[in-house]
Amino acid sequence: MISLRRKKNKEGSLTSQGGGPSLLGLGLSLPPLLIVLVFVGLPILIGLTFSLGFTTGPNRVIAIIGQQIHKKNHWWGTLSAYNDVIHDSRFLGDLGLTIFVTVLSTTLVLLLALSIALYQRLIGGRKAAVLVTLSIVPLFVPVVISAWAIHTFYGGDGFMKTFFTHFGIDFPTLTSTPSAIVIGTVWTSLPFAILMISSGLQAIPDALIESAKDCGASVFRVIANILVPLAKTPIIIAASFTSIGILGSFTIPLFLGPNQPTMLGVEISNFFGAYNRPQQSLVMAFIVFAIASGIAVLYVRSNIKSARESGRL
């Protein structure tokens, strides 16, 4: 059967509009699609209706338990919970810190990952291989463990403080500051970015680099005009995945960040648990969701563009 279909494919176009293959494709993609629809799409939809004040049906139970629940007063719902969040004195600070940490950490991660990947691509050798392997270690350390490790390293009774005290230097306590969140998120996000970017750079043929050098291009010119542009897609993928991960981070800001302002991931958990305001916590979740979707658009656009360039679309 399959071989028959392949023959048919060869005769027709590559994207085949014949019934068989497209049915097979649909059959293959249907189970994951259904799972995403039922277990991700539906809860999001229910969450959206709850944030808009629909407090019956699947939202009945949570509406009984929660505090400060707003019920809908129009057919489409109410924006009271959104109003609560936007006028909450904590929200702007939290949003600001979340965006600040996301932008700064992503930039740092990209710069560090790019420099390690370029070192491996341009100089290479044993040292570079060891360096890349070492830099991937954090991938295998659970986030909770690394958060505590960083906490004991930079805390008020931590290694840095104790060590520098011997030389009469008062090293600042970094825990409970945004700096500690940045250190933590960079540590946890770096390995994926390095894997992504270094594999992108490895795929660039030596011939391109050598011919540029033959024409007298400096190392910086090779990096700026050949390596980075050709690895644009993996860099954008690394950037979008890293920033979405940092945007929704919870453990690192919980353990290492200040009490207030805090990142939205922690604040959502506070509102849901400690303050028992599920509607407001959902509103914040949708705001994070909207920002993440914005980043995802960049990712999808770059994917489509690279697919067009390589003739897959």
Next chain:
Amino acid sequence: MKKSLSLALAVVAAIGLTVPASHAASSTIQLYISADTNIQDLWVKTLVPAFKLAYPGYDVNVTFDLHGDHDAQETAKITAASVLHKDPGVDLIDGGFTTTLGAAGLLYRPTPGLMPNIKDLNKTVLAAGKGGIPYRASSVLLAYNSTTVPTPPATLDDLLGWIKAHPGKFTYNVPSGGGSGYAFAQTVIDKYLSSADRATLVAQAAPELEAKWAQGLETLRQLNKYTYGQNGTYPANNAETLKDLATGLVDMGTVWSDQFSSALKAGTMPANIKVTAIKNPALTGGASYLGIPNSSTNKTGARLLANWVLSPVAQNLIVGGTLNGFPVIPLNKLDPKLVTAFAGVDILNLRAGYLSANANDLKSMWASTVPGK
């Protein structure tokens, strides 16, 4: 006289008999514990084996949820079961969310007729549970480094004065992160409230009184530059305050009595750290509540276990075991050797924390007005 006595005996016997009579119906009690490992040990290693010895026909199936990570799901599950008249799979709950369920009217309300031992409980503490059954208590105390602080503050005003005189040497954890820090925040706020307002906040949801918290919150905000770190940051939870005390980062902090005693016994807290109770007002303490969901299919078994936990035998185990908990029944019913530990603490009249709805609002208001401001 004789007749009435025999009648009374018959009634007592009948109450005693109604419970074991339903043995055959359901002999497994589903116990759900949402707490730290010390509470797990209390039940699994101490209370449950002793209960099974006393009632050989019963079995207790324990489900344990560390740190209450699944409180929200469990609350939703029990609420849904109650609304839909289905079996929630839980007969007795020991966890912080019991009072939330009680406030939502989802708990069975115990009566002395079916649970005789509740007559020994403090009425206010029992009423605050809204169906929750207090079974042990603990209080928040002021822990201090006796080497650097020879005479600890005796009142809240003394404490506030001490904090300002010793910048960076006192801390309390984020109220939403743990009860010991919460107790300090509520106590400072209570300083400015009338006793009538305090009583209302303990008993019922009272959003109209929350405006009166402003003065206390302002006092707390002004402490930002004097507490540990001196920048308005606070430890995340009870354990971190204990760690800060043990490592000498701070000289004073608020701690839970039971967690402190356990740490002292385990050797993780140096012996020079001591605890004391302050006055005017005292730091809050409170009971931990058991709850029997309305929808439980084995209320008889749950009542039997809860009633037994309130008996002097079980209360002695709570006081004398590794937990170092406070009892909830009068001290004269307990082993006199164990009771000496409570000299100076009025354990049956602990200053109560607010009702959970008010407490949740207080945690939220503290977060928006105090840290980093």
